[in-house]
Amino acid sequence: MDDLDRRVIDLFAEEPRVGVLEASRRLGVARGTVQARLDKLSSSGVITGWGPDLSPEALGYPVTGFLTLEIRQDAGDAITHEGAHDAVGRHLAAIAEVLEAHTITGSGDMWVRVVARSNADLQRVIDRVLDDERVERCSTVIALAEQVPFRTLPLARA
Amino acid sequence: MDDLDRRVIDLFAEEPRVGVLEASRRLGVARGTVQARLDKLSSSGVITGWGPDLSPEALGYPVTGFLTLEIRQDAGDAITHEGAHDAVGRHLAAIAEVLEAHTITGSGDMWVRVVARSNADLQRVIDRVLDDERVERCSTVIALAEQVPFRTLPLARA
DNA sequence: CGGATTTCTGCACAACCTGTCCAGTTCTGG
DNA sequence: CCAGAACTGGACAGGTTGTGCAGAAATCCG
Numbered sequence: 001m002d003d004l005d006r007r008v009i010d011l012f013a014e015e016p017r018v019g020v021l022e023a024s025r026r027l028g029v030a031r032g033t034v035q036a037r038l039d040k041l042s043s044s045g046v047i048t049g050w051g052p053d054l055s056p057e058a059l060g061y062p063v064t065g066f067l068t069l070e071i072r073q074d075a076g077d078a079i080t081h082e083g084a085h086d087a088v089g090r091h092l093a094a095i096a097e098v099l100e101a102h103t104i105t106g107s108g109d110m111w112v113r114v115v116a117r118s119n120a121d122l123q124r125v126i127d128r129v130l131d132d133e134r135v136e137r138c139s140t141v142i143a144l145a146e147q148v149p150f151r152t153l154p155l156a157r158a
Numbered sequence: 159m160d161d162l163d164r165r166v167i168d169l170f171a172e173e174p175r176v177g178v179l180e181a182s183r184r185l186g187v188a189r190g191t192v193q194a195r196l197d198k199l200s201s202s203g204v205i206t207g208w209g210p211d212l213s214p215e216a217l218g219y220p221v222t223g224f225l226t227l228e229i230r231q232d233a234g235d236a237i238t239h240e241g242a243h244d245a246v247g248r249h250l251a252a253i254a255e256v257l258e259a260h261t262i263t264g265s266g267d268m269w270v271r272v273v274a275r276s277n278a279d280l281q282r283v284i285d286r287v288l289d290d291e292r293v294e295r296c297s298t299v300i301a302l303a304e305q306v307p308f309r310t311l312p313l314a315r316a
Numbered sequence: 317c318g319g320a321t322t323t324c325t326g327c328a329c330a331a332c333c334t335g336t337c338c339a340g341t342t343c344t345g346g
Numbered sequence: 347c348c349a350g351a352a353c354t355g356g357a358c359a360g361g362t363t364g365t366g367c368a369g370a371a372a373t374c375c376g
């Protein structure tokens with residue numbers, strides 16, 4: 001991650017439509033250099049993808065909720081030695097409205113981000129999340145406004 | 159969002175490198191159709207961008223923390239009528255390690271996602287977040303593992 | 317300091333893709 | 347059943363990509 005890497009990322013983040021050739025012109029380096037940098041950034045894992053970013057809101061899911069789950073500690077699989085968290089993770093991954101889930105510090109807690117079509121619909125989603133014996137409790141918080149939209153660019157610039 | 163839209167999104171999400179022409183071949187429709195669909199999905203806000211996705215971890219920020227802030231309710235600006243939340247939002251937006259921030263239900267609460275170079279470094283980030291008189295309190299939770307990585311594709315498929 | 321290695325440059329080529337038309341056909345809602 | 351909207355298939359010029367290569371430049375390390 002030298003300065004050129006940062007400028008490459010910056011340029012493609014600002015204007016994803018520019019091609020490699022145009023980028024090389026703007027950055028004042030050879031085309032092959034830009035290609036090599038992009039390849040390296042991809043293979044080193046800094047750039048994880050180029051997929052289209054989708055807006056849950058525009059897809060009809062304007063309500064975002066943050067759930068904190070309490071997981072039964074003794075619910076691991078004694079045979080596979082798989083932790084309860086992973087089992088719950090699979091349960092959650094099967095629910096489309098679950099956008100992400102993490103285990104967090106605290107006895108048996110997980111943090112889950114869900115979206116729903118309405119506040120009423122959120123109840124349905126929560127019920128689906130709760131539909132696993134390993135999930136003991138769920139506290140819900142509703143997101144009202146997005147003060148800082150998700151971003152990673154400032155990190156790369158720093 | 160009909161079935162073709164879903165297939166277009168799906169294809170580009172799975173293989174962002176395919177061009178419009180190749181996509182039209184795989185989907186069995188004319189090139190102009192794919193272009194028209196993409197244009198519509200972009201202008202309707204379903205597709206919000208094509209930028210490279212960056213991994214905070216690969217950028218040297220392997221620690222993720224979730225902060226819940228308590229905001230002083232009486233800290234709004236009497237002249238501009240700007241709420242305290244927005245002012246805090248600007249404060250947070252200036253911190254590169256703040257990846258996103260939302261206001262949430264609860265008296266004066268905000269939810270903030272931050273990253274840091276280490277657990278020790280997290281303290282520095284938190285201190286920066288707290289460096290605003292409108293932020294009264296901050297409770298911290300550290301993310302241990304990512305059970306479900308952030309995703310929106312299942313929503314589009316549904 | 318000096319050699320070895322890596323990186324960058326500038327260029328070339330063929331193959332391919334994009335943006336943009338168009339006329340004709342097919343769908344779809346009212 | 348009609349009219350507007352959407353899709354098809356085709357065409358065109360111009361630009362871009364992937365790839366390879368030799369030489370110059372920068373960097374590393376003993």
